Amino acid sequence: MVTAKEKLFFDAVVVGGGIAGVEAAINIGNNNLKVLLIEKDLTLGGKMILLSKVFPTLDCGACITTPKLSEVARHSNITILTFTEVKDINKQDKHYFKLNITKKARYVEEENCTGCQLCEDACPVVVPDQYQYGLVGRKAAYIPFNIASPRIASIDIDNCTLCGACEKVCPTKCIDFTQTDENYEIVAKTIIMATGFQLFDPVKIPRLSFESKNVITSMEMERLLAPTRPYNHVIRPGDGKGPDKLAYVLCTGSRDHTVGNPMCSQICCMYSIKQAQLLMGALPMADVTIYYIDIRSFGKGFEEFYEQAKGMGVNFVKGKIGEISEKENGDLVLRYEDIITGKLKEATHDLVVLSVGAVANQEPSYLFPEGQWKKDIYNYAYPKDLFYTPSLSSIEGVFLAGTTSGPMDIPDSILSAGSASMEAIRYLKQASKEL
């Protein structure tokens, strides 16, 4: 744990603590190099730890992620800073980068918190839980979720009423409202950017009626299905009814020029098919319909997975959704073009899941001095030489891991992190010869 406020030196800094960042940090740490892993959120794990299962193997997402997080947490060469933001990264000379980072105040002494959750019980403030995508509430004094790493509490100071209830019950007296943000200056030889992607916000497509409570995103459905699910059942958020007719709207915010993202997100077809299969298990009587433009099942075992879903009774309709409108009872009418017959049709469903696409996380471009970070037209990082290796960024000594350089699924992300860490290690070895 970082405590001193002096200049800190590391061989490598990994920005982003999702699965790609964690994988890259472990790879570099295993080579006896000092690594700093920076995560802006309260917990490591990124998006993967929130998933129910992974496709096409239907392995449990959390069960794969937790051991990795545990490994990174106890690695002697890896220092982890959560709830920390990188402010800027500047190349000082050929071999060194200087990073200014801000460790935001948790209002909890990290080293003393035991994760007992007594503060959570005592806290009187309830706000929507962002880790459950607003499906349930959480307290203002909270641990993000059960398998969070590090599993320590944090005070959401924006919503806190400063009533002091948590302070009274904390057995280790680790709640400290006098904490302030801390700034550190880090010197590192190499940087790995594993800043990930963002999910498309369907509010940008008003015709899909995302404001209706029974229209949810695929990530919300993922939470409804996950082992750490909020309700322990799949129910529709509008009225708590068990859904009987579910619809998936593929390509929401991807392959769509009207929202500025003509790119295929690569993951939506498969995660929708995965969720459909899981729903057939969770709700055996329910009908699941997937409205698609094309099913892009391009990876190993993907086509078989698609066929398996069809065999299980998932209904696939080649059709583009024009409009979703809500009925009085909360059901939804989908107006769509049936591409096979060329006719306009309508169908009623009681829960609609928008399979939202991936969009680039633009944050890395603001960290480097203007003009240094090269992006492609979709704002993903543009590799220096795609044919040589996709891991080199436009800045020497900065490497790209995971979805920083484009949408990809979990195995590809891990592979990309492996490639980035290998390039970084090679770069460090070369640099140590030159120094």
Added chain:
Amino acid sequence: MASSQKENAKILVLSTDKISDPAIDMAGLLKLHYPPKVYTISIPCSSMIKSRWILTAFEKGFDGVFIAADGSDCPYGESCTEKTAKVVQRTHNLMKEKGLEPARLKMAAICSVCSESFVKQMKSFNEILLKNK
């Protein structure tokens, strides 16, 4: 009264703090029902368990000891399952010497979200222990 209540075995669970513990914790949060006399002690890794700890538990009146291990996912090393299996084997031999039924010590992998599997394990272990009582 006590006589009308179903008898339950007293079970000690040795679970790993990062992997198995969250699942056991979540079993409670999800309000899943499992035998009431299950007590949990968390440890970093199942391969660190000593035979004498388990024997002490039996001496102190526990009917069964359950090791909730990490399986092949253990962050402390790939040989964890093997090492834990050796601990279990050694303890089984010691238990036989002391005239204790080896079935009273059980090991299974419980992942971080395996709450339902934990509950199933506890129920079946409870049944086995009650039969052997």
